[in-house]
Amino acid sequence: MMLLRSCFVGDSAARNQAEALVCFLSTVSRPETVHQYDDHVGKKFWRWSFPAPHDVVVLTYWSPFLVRAGGRSEDFVLAQDILFLDELNEPWTAEADAMDVMVISAGHWFDRPAIYLDNGLVAGVQNRPDVNRTQMSFLGVYHEVLRRTLEFVNANSTTDKLVVVSTIAPAHFDRRYSWNHRDACSRTALYEEGETQVGSTDAELRKAVLEEVAAAVVRWRRSELRFEVLDVTRLVAMRPDVHPGPHLFRDAYRDWPLPETVANDCLHWCSPGPIDTFNDILAWIVEVKSSVDDYNVPVDRDGRRDQVQGEGEGDIKKKVREESILLLENSVQV
Template sequence: MFLASISPRRINEPKIDSETKELTSCDIFDGTWVFDDSEPVYSPGYCPFVEDKFNCFKNGRPDSEFLRHRWQPHGCSIPRFDGKKMLKILRGKRVVFVGDSLNRNMWESLVCSLRSTLEDKNRVSRVSGKQSNLHNEGFYGFRFKDFACSIDFVKSPFLVQESEVVDVYGKRRETLRIDMIQRSIKKIHKNADIVIFNTGHWWTHQKTYEGKGYFQEGNRVYERLEVKEAYTKALHTWADWVDFNINSTKTRVFFVGYSSSHFRKGAWNNGGQCDGETRPIQNKTYTGVYPWMMKVVESVISDMKTPVFYMNITKMTWYRTDGHPSVYRQPADPRGSSPAAGVFQDCSHWCLPGVPDSWNQLLYATLLVSHGSLPDKSLGSLL
């Protein structure tokens, strides 16, 4: 099930044209990848804001065909990303990504995509001054000076608060407060115009998945709690906070779905691999297992009073076995002469430029559509 919602909020831009009007009856997340020989939105290796672990070109990835594919929805065409138009849409606004490192992947992609359109690249800068202390709290930001626009990231892999308790032996133990929103999130809603949330991958880690003595509600630490139940409780905590605190006439809310991983022959820390992949999965029929946590997300969002646009990227990322850093998450020297020798491969995140650029293209298309005064809700399409 595809769940989408568009707020009726206007942005001071012209009403939608015929190109974007076509999108209003289309599920932009149901489609396929097609070959496209166009250049990436920003050149590989030239955006200084891409972290080394996502910078596959800098780390020696020799192939580039993985950059030659664009997402094509069934039944409509989406406009190419236009950074200049996007910056006009975002003039005077603050965009905040909140979540785990997959959301950071998308955040860095957007910053680089927007930066590529500037004649003077020095007109975008990292947030500094008093706010620099926030880096210790997992806050990172960039400001586009000529547009008074901020694109920020707040690290919050669970969206709820990581904590600790003292056990009967006097030892401190980590817990996850599934009944409490993460403290750093509380600071964002008053001056954010667009907030893009995600959470998912950290819920699959061993400690979280086993759920033994880890999940906490109030003073109670569950001896054992199934991860699905804990995730559901945490999402309801997030949803209640959004409904109570975010003014939907001022702030647009997005939730990015589960990004597919492609480990074979093991997990990320147990020999899992994805190197050697150079093309997307060619099978046009989606045969992946739909993550249980996304069903929880869809159920929770459908009961919220706040309009939330759900970016259902699971299917589109399932095809892209070729887009991960794999062994090119680090330079050649640390990993040795044999690319796969003794190296943890990254088959969860994405090379930049790469797949997350398409997520931002869909974000851009969504903002274009929402320029008009459009209805609020639908299943299976943007409207």
């Protein structure tokens, strides 16, 4: 049996999904686990290897911005981040070509205060009124980072690969309480239809994934490289009832009452729970041919289009719009 290597790249939402997958796989095989930490939080790396006859490797790479970053993402004491938009040299990039399945899940860190550098120069800032530079939209930066990430994967893929980009999974901090109140996410039932809706920022982050994956499909998709969307935004927007909340550690409040002020996790998901549905959908994507697989645009690894096509930039943009509609209509969404 061929060794299957799957990696999850991004923020803690990526790690959450990887850990849920490992828990599920562990019901049939005990993995060999490697936890590696360098000097900084940003170099975190986990690896689980399931030996023969399963021959599956699951890896996670902490890279909340996908590109090189310094600041809070590596040291939580700091208040802002510095993003190097043109530097795709995070640890995951060295292993990208060796992966069979790559899941990219990032987005929760982009609305934080940041300084953006591109080609060695300050291109702008996000939420830094103290810095006399152009204020940039973090949504535009998110688009650009996704585009450059998918371009990098295309240019550095010499083996068969499935690239799956996950849409944002909304958090559920109850606005009636402060983030550290014991009831910040204490709801025990899911929302009824019509009781809630996806927030505007999360909707825009989801839209960015659909658009950038659609563009990657048009420009770079080939027989050995597939780009897909794992659309979980609406699914988890309906589930405020399955976060750890104040129960970050096992039996933390077993012997005494829960205090009114306490740290809460209203972003990540308990397992088993909805996070397992992410992996059910991922398994479906891996196993089942996508509904848009017959929409192929012949290009080589450098993005050069087949001479027969002969489209100009306007035609390419039209195809990107069409592909975005297809992804929106056919995205795997519960």
